[in-house]
Amino acid sequence: xxxxxxxxxxxxxxxxxxxxxxxxxxxxxxxxxxxxxxxxxxxxxxxxxxxxxxxxxxxxxxxxxxxxxxxxxxxxxxxxxxxxxxxxxxxxxxxxxxxxxxxxxxxxxxxxxxxxxxxxxxxxxxxxxxxxxxxxxxxxxxxxxxxxxxxxxxxxxxxxxxxxxxxxxxxxxxxxxxxxxxxxxxxxxxxxxxxxxxxxxxxxxxxxxxxxxxxxxxxxxxxxxxxxxxxxxxxxxxxxxxxxxxxxxxxxxxxxxxxxxxxxxxxxxxxxxxxxxxxxxxxxxxxxxxxxxxxxxxxxxxxxxxxxxxxxxxxxxxxxxxxxxxxxxxxxxxxxxxxxxxxxxxxxxxxxxxxxxxxxxxxxxxxxxxxxxxxxxxxxxxxxxxxxxxxxxxxxxxxxxxxxxxxxxxxxxxxxxxxxxxxxxxxxxxxxxxxxxxxxxxx
Numbered sequence: 001x002x003x004x005x006x007x008x009x010x011x012x013x014x015x016x017x018x019x020x021x022x023x024x025x026x027x028x029x030x031x032x033x034x035x036x037x038x039x040x041x042x043x044x045x046x047x048x049x050x051x052x053x054x055x056x057x058x059x060x061x062x063x064x065x066x067x068x069x070x071x072x073x074x075x076x077x078x079x080x081x082x083x084x085x086x087x088x089x090x091x092x093x094x095x096x097x098x099x100x101x102x103x104x105x106x107x108x109x110x111x112x113x114x115x116x117x118x119x120x121x122x123x124x125x126x127x128x129x130x131x132x133x134x135x136x137x138x139x140x141x142x143x144x145x146x147x148x149x150x151x152x153x154x155x156x157x158x159x160x161x162x163x164x165x166x167x168x169x170x171x172x173x174x175x176x177x178x179x180x181x182x183x184x185x186x187x188x189x190x191x192x193x194x195x196x197x198x199x200x201x202x203x204x205x206x207x208x209x210x211x212x213x214x215x216x217x218x219x220x221x222x223x224x225x226x227x228x229x230x231x232x233x234x235x236x237x238x239x240x241x242x243x244x245x246x247x248x249x250x251x252x253x254x255x256x257x258x259x260x261x262x263x264x265x266x267x268x269x270x271x272x273x274x275x276x277x278x279x280x281x282x283x284x285x286x287x288x289x290x291x292x293x294x295x296x297x298x299x300x301x302x303x304x305x306x307x308x309x310x311x312x313x314x315x316x317x318x319x320x321x322x323x324x325x326x327x328x329x330x331x332x333x334x335x336x337x338x339x340x341x342x343x344x345x346x347x348x349x350x351x352x353x354x355x356x357x358x359x360x361x362x363x364x365x366x367x368x369x370x371x372x373x374x375x376x377x378x379x380x381x382x383x384x385x386x387x388x389x390x391x392x393x394x395x396x397x398x399x400x401x402x403x404x405x406x407x408x409x410x411x412x413x414x415x416x417x418x419x420x421x422x423x424x425x426x427x428x429x430x431x432x433x434x435x436x437x438x439x440x441x442x443x
Contacts, residue, residue: 050076051076051077051078052074052076052077052078052127052128052362052365053078053080053081053125053126053127053128054067054070054071054077054078054079054080054126054127054128054129054130055079055080055081055082055083055122055123055125055126055128055129055130055150056079056081056082056083056093056122056129056130057083057118057119057122057123057129057130057131057132057133057137057141058083058084058130058131058132058133058134059082059083059084059086059089059090059092059093059094060084060089060093060132060133061222062132062155062185063093063130063131063132063133063155064093064096064097065354066130066132066153066155066185066354066358067079067082067093067097067130068096068097068100068101069354069355069357069358070128070130070153070358070361070362071097071100071101071104071105072100072101072355072358073355073358073359073361073362073363074362074366075104077104077362078104078105078106079094079097079101079104079105079106079107080106080107080111080125080126081107081111081112081113081121081122081125081126082094082107082111082112082113082122083112083113083114083115083118083119083121083122084114084118084133085114085115085116085133085234085237085238086114086234086237086238087112087114090112090113090114091112094107094112111125115418116416116417116418117417117418119137119140119141119144120144123141123144123145123148123150124148126150127150127151127365128150128151128152128153128181128361128362128365129141129145129150129151129152129153130153130154131145131152131153131154131155132154132155132185134237134240134246134247135155135156135157135158135159135160135246135247135248135252135253136160136164136245136246136247136248136409136413137413137416138154138155138157138158138159138164138168139158139159139164139165139167139168139171139413140164140167140413140414141154142154142158142168142171142182143167143168143170143171143174146171146174146175146178146180146182147174149178149180150180151180151181151182151361151365151370152171152175152180152181152182152183153181153183153185153357153358153361154182154183154184154185155185156184156185156186156253156256156257156260156377156381157248157252157253157256157381157384157385158184158377158378158381159248159252159381159382159385160244160246160247160248160252160385160409161248161385161407161408161409162382162385162402162403162405162406162407162408162443163405163406163407163408163412164408164413165378165381165382165385165402166406168374168377168378168381169374169378171374172372172374172375172377172378173374175370175372175374176370176372176374179368179370180370181361181364181365181370181371181372182370182371182372182373182374183357183358183360183361183371183373184357184373184376184377185357186256186257186260186373186376186377186380187353187354187356187357188257188260188261188264188334188353189260189264189353189373189376190351190353190354190356190357190360191351191353191356192349192351192356193337193347193349193351194261194334194335194337194353196337196347197332197333197334197337197338197339197347198261198264198265198334200332200339200343200345201265201325201327201332201339202265202267204329205327205329205330205332205339205341205343205345206325206326206327206328206329206330206331206332206339206341206343207327207328207329207330207342208327208328209265209266209305209325209326209327210305210326210327210328211305211306211307211308211326212262212265212266212305212306212307212308212323212324212325212326213307213308213309213322213323213324213326214255214258214259214261214262214307214308214309214310214322214323214324215258215309215310215311215320215321215322215323216250216254216255216257216258216310216311216312216321217310217311217312217317217318217319217320217321218312218313218319218321219313219314219315219317219319220283220288220293220313220314220315221241221250221254221313222239222241223239223287223288224238224239224287225287226238226239226287232421232422232425233418233420233421233422236289236422236424239287239289241253241291242287242288242289242290242291243289243290243291243422243424243432244289244290244291244409244424245409245410245411245422245423245424247291248384248385248388248409249291249292249295249388249392250291250292250295250311250313250388251276251278251295251297251309251311251384251385251387251388251391252381252384252385252387252388253384254311255295255297255309255310255311255384255387256380256381256383256384258309258311258323259299259307259309259380259383259384259387260376260377260380261323261334261335262299262307262309262323262325263376263379263380263383264376265325265332265334266301266305268375268376268379269301269302270301270379270380270382270383270399271299271300271301271307271383271386271399272300272301272302272398272399272400273299273300273396273397273398273399274297274298274299274300274383274386274387274390274396274397275297275298275390275395275396275397276295276296276297276298276387276388276390276391276397277295277296277297277391277394277437278292278294278295278296278388278391278392278437279292279293279294279434279437280292280293280294280434281293281294281314282314282315283313283314283315284431285431286426286430286431286432289432290424290432290433290434291313291434292391292392292434292435293312293313293314294311294312294313294314295309295310295311295312295387295388295391296308296309296310296391297309297310297387297390297391299383299387309387321335322335322336323335327341329341329342329343330342330343330344382399382402382403383399385402386398386399386401386402389402389407389442389443391437392435392437392440392442393435393437393438393440393441393442393443394437394438394440397443401443402443405443407442407443409423410423411423
């Protein structure tokens with residue numbers, strides 16, 4: 001597999017203006033320094049006393065949270081290496097996490113990396129990696145870590161196209177062969193209230209499932225002003241949620257949580273087909289990139305049950321985040337952990353699923369009983385991608401088509417480099433072209 005290349009000849013290529021790679025980050029070596037990592041001799045994690053070296057691939061808000069949760073999960077965990085496209089993000093994430101875990105953050109400047117190839121150095125230094133960067137790279141980075149014998153936590157979505165999901169499937173299969181953990185950021189599965197609600201649905205509390213409604217309606221996500229001096233590539237990477245080639249758009253990016261819950265209540269079935277509607281209505285300024293601002297997708301399971309799924313990222317509109325299961329005897333609201341109808345019930349406990357997934361991950365590493373979430377994280381993500389492609393093309397799309405397709409948003413993640421041109425450019429007005437349903441062809 002080809003590896004990304006580093007461009008040291010252009011100091012500004014990997015970082016924000018005024019900060020060169022050599023001023024803060026050193027990418028000349030992936031070998032841990034003796035002063036930081038030499039003493040962190042990881043054994044069999046027996047008795048909860050050995051050090052577990054943690055590496056962060058991505059240093060934005062989500063992975064800063066994941067890194068913090070990893071250290072909170074295990075007092076023997078040490079943050080030893082970090083990377084991001086932008087060096088300033090690495091520095092900020094390190095300092096923020098250090099405030100909460102001063103004795104557990106030991107990554108020095110030689111183990112903070114910038115650029116597209118930084119992930120390789122983090123994997124080399126760590127025993128477990130947390131991956132939460134642009135979703136385009138999740139399959140490559142998970143696959144590379146598992147090939148190297150490292151445990152993985154990877155955020156959703158677990159890919160943005162069919163080709164990426166095939167790579168993630170290989171990663172999940174290899175993790176099973178090697179006895180490594182692969183934990184998904186689809187945190188609903190780790191919420192004890194959601195789990196009890198789903199179990200009650202299984203037990204017949206709402207009768208036969210008739211239909212499912214899924215909503216993820218909100219304002220635009222993570223809007224970032226374009227800073228002076230950024231190259232076009234840096235700009236797009238800094239606001240990656242708004243570019244298809246990096247994020248895959250909002251159905252796999254956000255609605256994937258809802259689709260995973262819908263699959264869960266259907267005993268982990270996946271829909272056999274879908275048809276979707278989508279476009280861009282009001283979020284048309286260049287700052288919103290080339291993604292749609294609204295999507296509606298109707299999915300159908302083999303037994304005829306349908307999911308009516310909606311996501312939207314527009315301002316000044318009604319917002320809702322919900323997963324509602326309609327049955328012949330009542331209704332289950334998964335995210336409210338509540339059932340109404342013939343068998344009313346409501347969960348009153350408390351759970352932080354973001355922390356719990358890390359607690360269980362590190363407990364599994366310590367015990368030698370690996371967790372592998374591949375059986376649901378890959379089908380649920382592929383369901384989201386199927387819906388997104390239907391919205392872009394205006395066509396009915398089947399799960400079989402998705403499984404057979406090798407489509408990917410170019411360039412391939414392993415071909416990305418710091419000095420490349422981005423695959424999409426703005427037109428004369430400064431706006432980025434978007435797919436045209438009925439004309440755009442992807443699979």
